[in-house]
């Protein structure tokens with residue numbers, strides 16, 4: 001992305017679908033889900049990013065421009081084995097990454113290094129946090145996004161925006177206090193358009209969702225329902 005495009009990107013809402021390792025997205029199904037996301041994104045002029053499993057990143061990124069890794073390792077370019085690193089995935093057209101997801105936590109010094117590395121590579125960084133105090137700590141690193149996800153609501157079908165609205169409003173404040181360009185996303189338990197609308201009403205710039213889309217019977221219909229919440233906000 002050139003500079004102007006990066007700015008446009010950061011000014012718009014963001015809808016990230018984390019495929020995790022659900023069986024529903026195994027093999028060629030990841031590319032199919034990414035294609036549905038791209039179709040709805042285009043229809044509504046909305047930023048929808050997909051995070052397929054690591055081994056499918058390059059394949060999905062061949063046909064979709066908005067692909068982030070679910071995790072990256074802070075290992076060096078060169079003689080390192082079995083790690084997935086920013087410089088190399090960038091060359092397969094991966095545009096960003098989740099860092100420190102609740103299901104793949106890493107030490108704070110690695111979070112700091114990865115945010116810097118992604119910035120230098122002009123890739124988008126999304127630092128996942130579990131509570132408001134972590135939102136404040138990591139917002140000060142100025143990642144592109146902080147994604148707040150209370151771990152107990154992940155995969156529960158009970159939306160953070162309805163169960164714990166205060167965690168979103170407090171995180172918005174924490175991120176603002178850092179006084180930089182970082183923006184807040186939220187996730188955990190989001191399964192409907194009204195969950196999305198509520199998250200946006202509370203001040204989130206977008207959402208990070210997994211099972212609500214991946215496990216839906218009809219992917220396109222579910223993505224469309226979420227997308228409409230962004231369009232109608």
Ligand SMILES: O=C(CO)COP(=O)(O)O
Pocket residue numbers: 018101149153154155156157187188189190208209210211212
């Ligand atoms: O962990 C999450 C996204 O990264 C949230 O998962 P669910 O949408 O399944 O609750």
